[in-house]
Amino acid sequence: MNDEACPEGWVRERFFRRERRSVPKAREFAVEALRAWGFHEREADVELCVSELATNALEHGVPPGRGYLLLLRREEGGQVLRVEVHDSGDGTPRVADQPGRGRDEEEGGRGLLLVDAVADKWAVAPRDPGKIVWCEFAVRVPAPRG
Numbered sequence: 001m002n003d004e005a006c007p008e009g010w011v012r013e014r015f016f017r018r019e020r021r022s023v024p025k026a027r028e029f030a031v032e033a034l035r036a037w038g039f040h041e042r043e044a045d046v047e048l049c050v051s052e053l054a055t056n057a058l059e060h061g062v063p064p065g066r067g068y069l070l071l072l073r074r075e076e077g078g079q080v081l082r083v084e085v086h087d088s089g090d091g092t093p094r095v096a097d098q099p100g101r102g103r104d105e106e107e108g109g110r111g112l113l114l115v116d117a118v119a120d121k122w123a124v125a126p127r128d129p130g131k132i133v134w135c136e137f138a139v140r141v142p143a144p145r146g
Helices: 022-037 043-061 110-118
Strands: 011-017 067-075 080-087 121-126 131-138
Touching: 011 022, 022 043, 022 067, 043 067, 043 080, 043 110, 043 131, 110 121
Parallel strands: none
Antiparallel strands: 011 067, 067 080, 080 131, 121 131
């Protein structure tokens, strides 16, 4: 990505260790970035998705002794907010079967149901080692002050 597509300050990233308290720290980090960028309208949706993706990374994607990277990036002239969670685990996350379809006892995957419901789009991309689970949100660009 060139500098025009991603001006300085439009990317925030932080590495989190494999520990439960990293999930609330990841949410706080995301909210701080959103507020610094002036994005308030979808703050709760982004916070929810960060929480779910970070939790999934901890439970399924981060081997002992490792961690995950949370990356937030404004794209398309600032009109899209992309959230990425990079981990080094195997497997491809998937949305659990919805209740009432015969697999109610299945644990896991329901967080991705939430991500699917509130994000504009999401997917999984390969990484060596591991994967990137990302989601995107269309956002209004705040009007310039002046």
